[in-house]
Amino acid sequence: MITTETIQSAQAGDSDAMWEILTGVEPMMLRIIATVTSGQASANDRDDLLQEARAAMITRVHAYDTTGPASLQTRAYREVHGAVARAWVSARSTVTPEPEVALRVRRALGEAEGDVEVAARRLSELPADRRVSRSRFMAALEALTPAIDLEAQVNSGNGRTLTLAEVLPDTHGEDLAEQAARRDLAVRALASVTPRRELVLRASYGVGMPPMEDAEIGGHLGGVAPARVRRIRWDGIQQARAALSAAA
Known part of the structure; x- marks a missing residue:
């Protein structure tokens, strides 16, 4: 069992408490990975998917209301499952999106105000002649993301490191x-x-x-x-x- 005290400590920045939580829920995360991938994931795939699962879990820990009735595992299961599923589909997608599909994805994202999940669901529910599968959606979304030059400047003109602000x-x-x-x-x-x-x-x-x-x-x-x-x-x-x- 993951205690309320452990969760509150993790939310306050205690890395040991956070790691205790991640260790405690790792069997659940591995079961989710096995279910999503149907046992087809390689060792490297599992490592990558486990990182995605941990990231989703850490975010859920910080958002978790310790006064609520549901356990952390119950609240986190859907988000972790969704994170693993999206990462697995994205990793296996080798589809090069057609221009028409890219336009549909761009339009759906605009109508969904940038909500990727809503846009993907809406496109997957369209009639067959206009439907966009999740794999094609993810491929198009990746294509819409500008490529990153690892050698590009990452600081401002006066030498300061650029921040999100x-x-x-x-x-x-x-x-x-x-x-x-x-x-x-x-x-x-x-x-x-x-x-x-x-x-x-x-x-x-x-x-x-x-x-x-x-x-x-x-x-x-x-x-x-x-x-x-x-x-x-x-x-x-x-x-x-x-x-x-x-x-x-």
Whole structure:
């Protein structure tokens, strides 16, 4: 059993408590992976999927209301299952999206205000001649995400490291309505990325959880190197930008 005290400690930034939770729910996560992949995942696939599952679980831990009636595992199961399923479909997708499919995906994202899950569901429920399967949807979404140049400058002109706050326009002087709209935009941006990227962004900038260093974030993801964490962070920023641009 995962106690309320352990969850509250993890929410307060206790990495040992968070790892205790992840260890405790790992059998559940592995069962989900086995179910989603029907036993077809390689060892490397399972490692990648387990990272996605951990990311979804950590995000759920920080959002979990310890006064509620449902257990953490019950609340987290659907989100972890969804994260693993999306990652598995994306990893196995070798479909190159046709221009028409890309346009349908872009339009669906706009109508769904950037909500990837809503857009994918709507397209999958269309008549057969206009239906877009999840694998084709994910391939098109990936194609809409700009490629990232690992050698590109990642700091500002005066040598400062670029932050998420500097990626988005300055909010200084905005009224409360504008600030609320920008917060809503940030929520939509985080909802548009994969669970692993969402976790890295939230942990990097302290969104809904204490801010963490890259090494600590990598530890939560199962020993990912800080350089890889930085890559995941920039992938997340670019994916969010693409989704919001499509919605706009």
